[in-house]
Amino acid sequence: MKMFSVCGDCGICGCGDGCLAGHGDDDYIPATKEQVIERLDKKQYPSHRNKMIKYLKEKFDYEYKETLC
Numbered sequence: 001m002k003m004f005s006v007c008g009d010c011g012i013c014g015c016g017d018g019c020l021a022g023h024g025d026d027d028y029i030p031a032t033k034e035q036v037i038e039r040l041d042k043k044q045y046p047s048h049r050n051k052m053i054k055y056l057k058e059k060f061d062y063e064y065k066e067t068l069c
Contacts, residue, residue: 009028009048009051010045010048011031011036011039011044011045011048011049011051011052011055012030012031012036012048012051012052012055013027013028013029013030013031014029014030014031014032014035015027015028015029016031016035016039016045017035017039030059031055033056033059033060033062036052036055036056037056037062037064039052040052040053040064041067052064
């Protein structure tokens with residue numbers, strides 16, 4: 001039995017920062033370019049990093065460049 005959302009695309013989901021999906025729900029909506037860039041900059045969803053970079057390139061034709069802080 002799964003206790004959380006089954007979609008698994010939090011890094012590229014518009015609801016990823018506050019998803020209310022419950023048992024077996026799939027509340028996925030596409031994230032904006034800005035949301036994904038902010039998540040990458042903050043190193044959120046590290047296991048989704050490559051998927052987020054690919055999403056930016058395919059959906060927005062945007063090449064993500066690592067920021068040096």
